[in-house]
Every structure is written in structure tokens, then in C-alpha cells.
Amino acid sequence: MAKKSSGMTDLAKAEERLAYWLLIPTFFIIVAIAFYPLGSVFVNSFTNKIFASETPTEFVGLENYKNLVSVTIRKLPPIIDQSTGQQALDPDTGEPQYERAINVLPREPARYRELTQFNLFGNRYVMGAVDRDFVRSVWDTVLFTVATVVLELILGMGIALVINSFPGTSVARAAIMAVMLVPWAIPTAVSSRMWQWMFGSTRTGFFNVVFQILGIGNGQIAFLTDERYQLPVMIIIDVWKTTPFMALLILAGLGLISRDIYEAADVDGASKFRQFVSMTLPLLRPTLAVALIFRTLDALRVFDVFQIVLAQSRYSMASYTYYQLIGARAMGYSSASSVLIFLLIFVFAMAYIRFLGVEAD
Amino acid sequence: MDTRSVLKRIGFWFLYALIVVWMLFPFYWAVNSSLKNEAQLQMTPATFVPRDPVSNAFSATLQNYGAVFQNESFVRGLLNSAIVAVSTTVLALMIGAFAAFALGKLRFRGKTPSLYLILAMTMFPQVAVLSGLYAMITFLGISARPSMIVTYMLFTLPFTVWVLTSFFKGLPTEIMQSAEVDGATAFQTFYLILLPLTMPALVTTGLLAFIAAWNEYLFALTFTSIEPTARTVPVAIALFTGEIARQEPFGEIMAAGIVVSIPLVILVLIFQQRIISGLTAGAVKG
Numbered sequence: 292m293a294k295k296s297s298g299m300t301d302l303a304k305a306e307e308r309l310a311y312w313l314l315i316p317t318f319f320i321i322v323a324i325a326f327y328p329l330g331s332v333f334v335n336s337f338t339n340k341i342f343a344s345e346t347p348t349e350f351v352g353l354e355n356y357k358n359l360v361s362v363t364i365r366k367l368p369p370i371i372d373q374s375t376g377q378q379a380l381d382p383d384t385g386e387p388q389y390e391r392a393i394n395v396l397p398r399e400p401a402r403y404r405e406l407t408q409f410n411l412f413g414n415r416y417v418m419g420a421v422d423r424d425f426v427r428s429v430w431d432t433v434l435f436t437v438a439t440v441v442l443e444l445i446l447g448m449g450i451a452l453v454i455n456s457f458p459g460t461s462v463a464r465a466a467i468m469a470v471m472l473v474p475w476a477i478p479t480a481v482s483s484r485m486w487q488w489m490f491g492s493t494r495t496g497f498f499n500v501v502f503q504i505l506g507i508g509n510g511q512i513a514f515l516t517d518e519r520y521q522l523p524v525m526i527i528i529d530v531w532k533t534t535p536f537m538a539l540l541i542l543a544g545l546g547l548i549s550r551d552i553y554e555a556a557d558v559d560g561a562s563k564f565r566q567f568v569s570m571t572l573p574l575l576r577p578t579l580a581v582a583l584i585f586r587t588l589d590a591l592r593v594f595d596v597f598q599i600v601l602a603q604s605r606y607s608m609a610s611y612t613y614y615q616l617i618g619a620r621a622m623g624y625s626s627a628s629s630v631l632i633f634l635l636i637f638v639f640a641m642a643y644i645r646f647l648g649v650e651a652d
Numbered sequence: 653m654d655t656r657s658v659l660k661r662i663g664f665w666f667l668y669a670l671i672v673v674w675m676l677f678p679f680y681w682a683v684n685s686s687l688k689n690e691a692q693l694q695m696t697p698a699t700f701v702p703r704d705p706v707s708n709a710f711s712a713t714l715q716n717y718g719a720v721f722q723n724e725s726f727v728r729g730l731l732n733s734a735i736v737a738v739s740t741t742v743l744a745l746m747i748g749a750f751a752a753f754a755l756g757k758l759r760f761r762g763k764t765p766s767l768y769l770i771l772a773m774t775m776f777p778q779v780a781v782l783s784g785l786y787a788m789i790t791f792l793g794i795s796a797r798p799s800m801i802v803t804y805m806l807f808t809l810p811f812t813v814w815v816l817t818s819f820f821k822g823l824p825t826e827i828m829q830s831a832e833v834d835g836a837t838a839f840q841t842f843y844l845i846l847l848p849l850t851m852p853a854l855v856t857t858g859l860l861a862f863i864a865a866w867n868e869y870l871f872a873l874t875f876t877s878i879e880p881t882a883r884t885v886p887v888a889i890a891l892f893t894g895e896i897a898r899q900e901p902f903g904e905i906m907a908a909g910i911v912v913s914i915p916l917v918i919l920v921l922i923f924q925q926r927i928i929s930g931l932t933a934g935a936v937k938g
Contacts, residue, residue: 303759309838310760317751317813321769324806325776328784335783342787453667465924467668470675472920472927473913478867480886481909485678488685488902494696497681503697510696535675536931543932592777595869599890609779613870616783617877626783633780640775 329633336627342620355627361421363403365395366414392417425628428606431522435607436590438522439529443586444579446530447537454538455545471535479532479595486528487600490514521605528596533589537582544578545571588639592632608632679913686906687712693903716907726908728881729888736797736872736884737865740804744861745854747805748812753842755813756820757828767817773810778870781806786874796875796882803871808861815933819853820846856930859923863916885912 299307336355340348367389372379379388396403396419403419406426410416420426450471457464474482489497494510503510514520548571556566594609603614609632615625685693688702695705704711720726754760755767789799823846831841872884883891889912892905920927 306758306838307760310754310758310763313750313754313758314766316747317770317809320747320802320805320809321773324785324803325773325781328781328788330784331787332781332784335787343790449667450671453664453671456664457668463668467672468928469921469924470672472924473679473917474675476863476916476920476927477909477913478869478886478889480867480869480890481912482678484889484892484902484905484909485682488906489678489681495694495698497698500697531674531678539928540932543928588775588777592779594779595886598869598873609777609870612779612782613874616786617874622783622787629780629783633777636775636777636780640772 332626332629332633335623336630338623340621340623340626342616342622344620348623351623355624356631358401358421358624359425359627359631361401361403362406362418362426363397363420364416364418365392365397367392367395367408367417369415389415392419424606425608425611428608428611431605432591432593432608434522435525435529435593436587438526439533439590440583440586442526442530443534443537444583446534447541447582450534450538451541451545454542459546468539471538474532475535480599482532483528483596483599486524486531487515490524492516515600516604518605521601525593525596525600528600529590529593533586537586540582540585541575541578544575547578548574584639584642588636591636591639679910682906682909686716686903686910687714688903689713689715690903716903717911719901719904720908720911723892723904723908725880725883726885726888726892729883729885730912732797732882733866733884733886736800736804737862739801740808740865741858741861743801744805744808744812745858748809748816748857749847749850749854751813752816752820753846756817757823757825757842757846758838770810770813770817773806774814776806776810778806782870782874785871789875796879799875800868800871800882800884803875804865804868807864807868811864812857812861815857815930816850816853818933819850823849852926855923856926856933859919859927860930863919866916 337350337352338348339346339351339354369378370388370390371377380386381388392405392408395417396405401421403421404423406418406420406423408415408417454464454467457467491497491499492511492513492515494500494503496514498514499508499510499512502508502512512520514524552570553566556570561569592609593607594613597605597607597610598613601610603618606614608628612625612628612632615621615628619625684699684701691705692699692702692711695703701710702712703709751770755763755770785799785803789803794802827845827849828838828841831845832838836844866884867886868884869886869890872887873890876883876887889905889908892901892908
């Protein structure tokens with residue numbers, strides 16, 4: 292074939308030209324549906340654009356971003372009881388009383404709303420944010436991501452090891468692989484609805500029935516509206532749906548490890564646990580790292596389950612962006628939140644690509 | 653066998669059963685609920701099989717299934733989903749196969765950056781371009797179905813190119829060389845010789861692209877917000893309003909969910925091996 296050293300031959304030139312022609316459709320589509328809209332999202336994020344509105348669009352600089360990420364922490368002064376000179380206590384609970392957060396949080400230039408309160412070194416602090424829903428959605432999404440990825444990794448590893456103990460040709464193995472593909476294959480919209488029904492707030496819901504039989508709760512646990520349970524429920528649903536995928540990846544990784552080394556380790560008298568820690572885990576490291584990053588990127592953009600089950604009672608970053616766009620028609624503002632999600636995911640994706648590497652030839 | 657290994661076997665089978673129950677129970681519960689009528693759905697505690705509220709005898713009904721097939725928006729959703737998912741899959745395979753052939757078998761300057769770009773695109777978050785695409789579609793006045801078909805290539809095309817490229821790379825170069833000696837152009841080689849050889853990979857990536865498009869929710873929900881007749885099945889199920897019940901009609905929703913899942917379950921059973929190899933191809937270097 293063509294040699295590059297003495298300039299390109301006609302054949303090589305023709306080959307190169309053909310390659311470019313073949314790539315044009317793909318790159319055209321990528322530009323049209325990814326780069327161009329990404330650029331317009333970026334530009335819009337600096338405006339106050341409202342979709343389908345008569346209000347003229349104005350350039351507002353970093354205003355949207357400032358609103359989204361503004362967070363402040365203020366110390367709450369204790370309320371002093373005038374008669375005793377001591378901090379006042381709540382007459383009912385005996386808890387020490389502090390100034391109300393609303394009086395402490397700044398109102399200018401933008402109004403800060405209370406996110407949470409916490410104690411540190413004997414003082415009480417309040418954390419406030421201009422856009423409480425967005426800051427909470429970031430926090431919830433990150434918590435969701437960490438929890439689901441860790442749980443899926445542990446459970447996926449366990450499942451992969453169980454399946455791997457069955458011979459590759461056995462019917463049992465083929466059957467369970469098929470079973471595991473089912474949660475992965477069906478639409479998240481469908482599985483979200485199934486779990487939503489099972490988590491019903493009365494004893495028409497499966498979990499309330501079971502918990503009552505076990506003596507937990509009164510059969511009226513509001514899994515989907517009580518703030519304490521909302522995030523755990525999201526995590527349970529996602530873990531159910533995605534653990535199989537994780538298990539399949541790990542199983543594929545296990546398949547690459549030669550069985551001979553285990554026989555050798557058996558001969559040397561190494562225990563199964565020792566074999567797992569010193570052989571299986573290190574050899575699985577590339578697979579695990581890739582699976583981890585895959586899942587992390589996926590979990591950070593979670594949308595379906597939050598939007599369907601929790602709607603506007605609690606947001607993920609993506610569902611917040613969606614409601615800003617479609618609910619509030621705040622195109623500029625939702626673009627800014629899109630850009631923040633993109634940057635977050637971009638950082639992870641770059642790490643992933645560096646790890647996986649690309650071989651051109 | 654000694655007692656220890658017998659116990660171990662029992663332990664493994666127990667775990668095996670546990671995994672199967674965990675994976676399938678939500679489906680069982682959905683089937684169970686879909687066979688109940690309104691009164692049975694409201695029974696407390698909920699029953700593990702459909703039972704008559706009075707006599708407590710087993711009593712199942714298919715009325716929910718009848719209702720979902722009379723539900724216009726659901727039936728239309730099935731049709732819309734089929735059109736959108738098939739079209740986007742076919743387009744992604746055609747366009748993707750061209751690009752993958754170039755990236756996998758031809759020599760040209762700029763190959764490595766192209767591969768990096770494709771790999772980066774496989775992880776591109778849809779939500780990042782949501783408002784941009786929505787504005788573009790409204791501005792150009794494209795209706796929802798073609799919009800979905802084109803924009804779904806955001807996640808089907810890069811993946812298709814990536815997997816097919818590695819497949820093309822694996823094909824022996826001698827095939828191309830001998831075809832060239834016989835006077836075939838590179839494109840003829842691709843079209844007449846390599847493409848038929850890639851059939852298995854095309855089937856695998858096609859399946860995965862189809863499933864991803866069939867299940868997509870964010871774009872479908874956004875782009876059909878002003879065009880309800882174009883809603884796909886996931887959107888129809890998420891926004892389901894019933895024919896029979898006044899409250900949220902979970903009996904019908906479960907029936908609709910089962911109906912939508914059946915084709916996917918059949919695909920999974922038939923193409924199990926292919927799907928698994930396609931899923932893991934992108935992640936595990938073997």
C-alpha cells in the first residue's frame with residue numbers, strides 16, 4: 292500500500308479523500324445536534340431569554356450563574372431571655388432558641404432562602420441559597436450518584452461472583468443472564484411507574500404491606516412525599532435497574548481472567564478470600580474503573596425516575612433544568628443550569644477518556 | 653461430596669434464587685396489579701394474587717388490558733415509538749457504518765482526533781443541549797416525530813460508530829488488499845465485501861440503538877409537549893390518564909407497562925448473547 296515518506300501517492304490520496312467523504316455525514320450530524328445547540332445554550336445562558344414571550348431578550352452577563360450558585364452561611368445569634376440573661380429555651384421541647392433564619396439571611400441584592408441549619412463548635416449556623424431548589428438538586432444528585440454507584444458496584448460484584456461460579460455453558464447461567472437483562476431493557480418510565488405503585492402511601496402499596504407485617508410503621512408510610520424517604524427510594528429504584536448492567540460488565544471482566552492462575556493459587560494453598568483480594572480485584576481493576584466512570588456519568592444526569600416519581604417535589608439537576616425550560620419557559624436560566632451540568636460531566640468524561648485511551652491503529 | 657461443599661452449593665443456589673426474585677418481583681407485582689379491578693386495587697392490605705374483596709377467592713380480570721388497547725394515546729404511542737425507534741436505528745446504522753469503515757480501515761490524517769471526538773460523544777449528556785435543541789426545533793418548525801428521529805442520533809450514532817469501528821479493525825486487512833488487487837475501489841470493497849461481514853455487529857448495535865431509542869424519555873417529553881399526538885410510549889405511560897378509573901389508574905398503567913415490556917423481553921431472550929457482547933464491548937477491552 293501507499294507509503295507516506297515520499298509525499299503521498301495517488302492511491303493514498305484517494306483513500307484519504309474517501310475517508311473524509313465517509314465521515315462527513317457523521318460529523319455534520321454531531322455539529323448540528325450537539326455542537327451548535329451546545330453553543331446556543333452557552334450563549335443563551337448569559338441572557339434572560341423567556342421562551343415564546345414578547346419580553347425582549349437582554350444580555351445579563353453572569354446573572355443566571357450567580358443566582359444558581361449563590362450560597363451563604365450565616366451565624367444564627369441565640370435569643371437571650373431578658374429576665375435571666377441566658378439563652379431562651381423552647382418551653383415545650385427545652386431546645387435552645389435562635390434567631391429566625393429569615394431575619395439573618397441577606398435580602399439584597401437577591402433574597403436568600405434557608406437550605407439547612409447545623410451546629411458547629413457550639414454555634415448555630417444557617418445555610419442559605421438564592422435558588423434553593425437548584426442548590427438542593429445538585430446536592431441530591433451528587434448524593435444519589437455516590438450512593439447508587441457504590442451500591443451497584445458492591446451488589447454487581449456479588450452477583451457477578453455468584454454467576455461466575457456456575458459453568459459458562461450451564462442452563463442456570465443462561466437463565467439468570469436473561470433475567471438480569473430484563474430490568475435493564477425495559478423503559479425507565481415503565482419501571483418508575485411500577486415502583487411508584489409499590490411504594491404507595493397506604494397499604495395498597497406493596498412496601499407498606501410488608502413493612503407492617505414486619506412491624507415497621509403503621510402501614511401509612513409516605514415513601515414518596517416524606518423528604519426523608521424520597522432520596523432512598525430513588526436510589527433503590529436505580530440500583531434495581533442498573534445493578535444488572537454492572538454485574539454483566541464485571542462478569543465480562545472476570546471472563547478475561549485465566550482460570551489457570553486460580554488452580555496455581557489452590558496448589559499453593561491460598562484461601563479463596565486471599566485469592567479474591569490479591570488476584571481477582573487487581574486483575575479486575577480496569578473493568579471496575581471503566582464501569583465506575585460509565586455509571587457515574589450516567590447517574591449525574593439522572594432524569595426519568597426523578598421527573599416521573601417525584602415531579603416537582605424534589606429535583607435532580609436534569610429535572611430541574613427541564614422544569615425551568617418547559618414549566619417556567621426560562622430559556623436563559625435553564626441554559627445556565629445545563630452548562631453547569633455539562634461542565635461537571637465533561638470533567639468526569641475527560642478522566643474517562645484518559646483512562647480508556649484511544650488506539651488509532 | 654462432604655457436608656461443607658453441599659452447604660456451599662445450597663448457599664449459592666439460595667443467592668441465585670434471591671437475585672432472580674429481586675430482579676423479577678416488580679414485574680410480578682405489576683402483572684398481579686394489572687389483573688385487578690378498581691375495587692381489588694384499593695383493598696388493604698394489598699393481595700399477592702388478585703382476590704375477590706368479599707369471598708377472598710382468586711378472581712382476575714383482563715379489563716385493564718382491554719382498556720389500554722382502547723386508550724387512543726397509548727396505541728398511538730406504540731405506533732410513534734415504533735416509527736421513531738426504527739427510523740433512528742436505521743439512520744444511525746447507515747451513517748455510522750460509513751464513518752466506522754473510514755475509522756477502522758482507511759488511513760487518513762486526523763484519525764486519532766476523530767476517534768477521540770466520537771468516544772467523547774458517546775458520553776454527551778442530553779440535558780446539556782435540551783434548551784438549544786428545543787429552540788432550534790421550534791425555530792425551524794420541525795414537528796416532533798422527525799425531531800426525535802434526528803436528535804436521538806445524539807446517543808445512537810456515536811455508540812454505533814464506536815462499536816462498529818472496533819469491529820472493522822478486527823477484520824483482516826488481506827481481504828481489502830486482495831479486493832484492491834482485483835481492481836475493486838475502496839468503496840466497493842466496503843460495500844460488497846466488508847459490509848456483509850459486519851452483519852453480526854450491525855445486528856448487535858442496531859438492537860442496542862433500538863432499545864435506547866424506544867426507552868428515551870427526556871427528549872420525547874420535551875419535544876412533544878406542544879404536540880401530544882406525537883408522544884411515544886414512555887411519555888404516554890408517564891402521563892397516563894385512565895379510561896376507567898377516576899384517580900391515577902394504576903391497574904391500567906401496570907397493564908400498559910407489561911404490554912410495552914413484552915417486545916423488549918422477547919428481544920432480550922432471542923438476542924441475549926449479542927446484547928451482552930454489545931453492552932460490554934464498549935467497556936471491556938478483551
